[in-house]
Amino acid sequence: MKALIRMARYVRPYKLEVIFGLLTVILPVAMELLMPRLLQYIVDEGIRPRDMDAIWRGSAIMLGTAVIGAVATIVQGFCRARLSQGMAFDMRNDLFRHIGSLSFADIDHLQTGQLMTRVGSDVNVVRMFSSAGLALMLRALLMIIGSVIMIFLTDVQLALVVLAFVGLAGLMIWWFMGRAGPLFTVVQEKLASLNTLVQENLAGVQVVKAFVREPFAIDRFADANDEYMRQNMRVGRILALVMPILTLLTNAGTVAVIWLGGLDVINNRLTSGELIAFVNYLMIGMAPLLLLSNMLMMVSRASASAVRIEEVLRTQSAIRTAATPHRADHIGGRVRFDRVSFRYGANGSNGHRNGDDPEAHEVLRHVSFEAEPGQRIALLGATGSGKSTLIHLIPRFYDTTDGRVEIDGVDVRRWSPRSLRKQIGVVLQETVLFSGTVRENIVYGRPDASLEEVIAAAQTAQAHDFIMAMPEGYESTVEARGANLSGGQKQRIAIARALLTRPGILILDDSTSAVDVETEAKIQEVLDQLMAETTTFIVAQRISSVLNADQILVLDQGQIVAQGRHGELLASSPIYQEIYQSQLSKSS
Helix, strand or coil: HHHHHHHHHHHHHHHHHHHHHHHHHHHHHHHHHHHHHHHHHHHHHHHHCCCCHHHHHHHHHHHHHHHEEEEEEEEHHHHHHHHHHHHHHHHHHHHHHHHHHHHHHHHHHCCCHHHHHHHHHHHHHHHHHHHHHHHHHHHHHHHHHHHHHHHHHHHHHHHHHHHHHHHHHHHHHHHHHHHHHHHHHHHHHHHHHHHHEEEHHHHCCCHHHHHCCCCHHHHHHHHHHHHHHHHHHHHHHHHHHHHHHHHHHHHHHHHHHHHHHHHHHHHCCCCHHHHHHHHHHHHHHHHHHHHHHHHHHHHHHHHHHHHHHHHHHHCCCCCCCCCCEEECCCCCCCEEEEEEEEECEEEECCCCCCCCCCCEEHHHEEEEEEEEECEEEEEEECCCHHHHHHHCCCCCCCCCEEEEECCCCEECEEHHHHHHCCCEEEEECCCCCEEHHHHHHHHHHCCCCCHHHHHHHHHHCCCHHHHHHCCHHHHHHCCCCCCCCHHHHHHHHHHHHHHHHHCEEEECEEEEEEEECHHHHHHHHHHHHHHHHCEEEEECHHHHHCCCEEEEEEEECCCEEECHHHHHHHHHHHHHHHHHHHHHHHHC
8 A cells, every 4th residue: 555655656747637636526525415405405395395496496406516516527537537647657657767777687587578567557557546446435435424424414313323334344344455455466466477478478489389389388378367367266256245245234224224214203303304315325425335345456456556566666777877987988999807707696686796596597607808909709609608698798788796897997887887888789699670660770779870871881781782672671661579571681680780889899699690601701701891990799609700700719608618719729629629620521
C-alpha cells in the first residue's frame, strides 16, 4: 500500500484534474444523499395528505438533483480519463528512461520479459486503479459516511442496529485484505514469468522449430500458464467467499431494519416516510460494501504492481558515474588491461561487488595486455573462452570484478560513460536492427550525418550495392530486428552504423560471420586504409580474418594462453597451430 501511495507523485502535474475530479465525486454523492429525504417529503407531505403540489414540487426537485448528479458524473469521467492516462504516460516514460540507464548486468538480472510486464501490465493495473478504483473508493467512502450520518439523523435506535451489521462487514473486508494482498503480488509475478517464457520462445522460434521442440515449448508454456491460472483461482476462491457473505449481511441488515422499523411505524414512533428514507439510506450505505471487495481487489493488485514498478525505478545502475567524470573530445585509442578478472553475477544490480558469490561464474582471469593507438587486436579462442566478455569491458558495458581497464591511461570507471561510448564503435555478435529505414539504422549513432557520409560508410562495409538494389535504396523499410534482410546484410549495415560514428576504438565481435570470404576480405582491405589510426578489436572465428593483426590474443578458459603476431604464434602456440591447421590446411 505504501508503494501505491508513493505513486501519488505522478498526480502532481494534474492538479486541476484532481480538483475537478474531487468536486465531481462529492457533488453526485451529495445529490444521491438528498434523494431519500426528498422521497420522505413526498410520502409524508404529499401522498399521505394527498397534496399534489407537494408531490409535484418534490418530484421536480428530485429530477433536478438527478440531472446535476449525472452532469457531474460525466465531467468526472473526463477528469478520470485525463488523470489516469497522464499518469500512465509519465510512468511508462520514467520506466523506459530508467531502464535505458541500466547496465547490461541490471538488464540480465531483471530479465526482458519481467521488464515488459512492468512497463505494460503493471502500469496498466495502476492506471485502472487511478481511473476507476480511486474514484469508486472515494465515492464509496463518502456514501458510507454520508448514509451513516443521515441514518443517525433519521433514527438513532435503528442506526445502532445497522452499525452491528456494518461492523461485521468491516471485519470481513479486513480479513480479505490480509489474505488477498500477498496473493496478488504472486499473481503478477506468475504473469511476468509467463511473459518471459513467451518472449524467449518468440525470440528463439527458429531454434525451437529447427530442433522440433514445439511439444516441449508448448508443455513449458502450459505449465507456466497452469501456475498462473492456479494462483488466480486462489484469489477467485477468496472472492467467491467474500461476496456472498457481504450480500448476506446486507440483506440481513435490511430485513432487521424493515421488521423493527415496521413495528415503530405501527406504534407511531416513526412515519412511513421516515422508514422509507431510512431503508434507502441503508441501501445507499450497504451497496458500496458489496462493491468494496472488488475495489479492494483493485487496491491489492495496484499495490502489488506499484511495488514492482518501484523495484525497477529504485534499481541503481551497476555502472556508476564518477563524481568528477573524465571527458574527452577525442580518444587516442590506447587500451590497457591490467590483471582483469570478471565474473557474471559478481556485480549485482545494486552495484556492489560480491566476488565470493558461489553462483558467479569466472569468465576472465588475470587478463593483461596493452593495445597501442591504431593497432589491430584480434581475439581467438573456443566458444566460451571469454572473447566477447573481454571486449564488453572496453565500453564499460560491465565493470571488472578485479583489475582495471584503462583507455588513454584513464580507468574506464573514471570516464563519463556517455563520453566514452560516443567514441567507440561497436558491432555486437548478435546483430540488432530497428524497424525503420536503412538510412535510419545506419545513422542511429550519429543522427546528424549527411547522406554522403552514410553512403561512404555503407561502401566501406560493402553494403552500398545491395542497399541500392532494394526498392527504395536507403529509404527502404527495415522490419523489426531486420527480419526482411539476410544475416550478412544485417551485419554489413551494423558495420556501417559503427563506422559512421568515426570511432577512436572499433570493436567487431564476430561481425562478419555471416559474410562470405570474398566480401569479408574487401571489408578488411578498406578498413586497413580508412581506419589506420583507429584501434580495432576483432573477435573472429576465421583465422583468415586475423592474419594481418598487430596482436593476436589466444584465449582459453578465460586466460590469455598465447599472444603475438601470426608468424610468432604459428611457431610457438599449439592451440593457434591447431586452429590454423583445421581451417587453412584443409582448404589448401
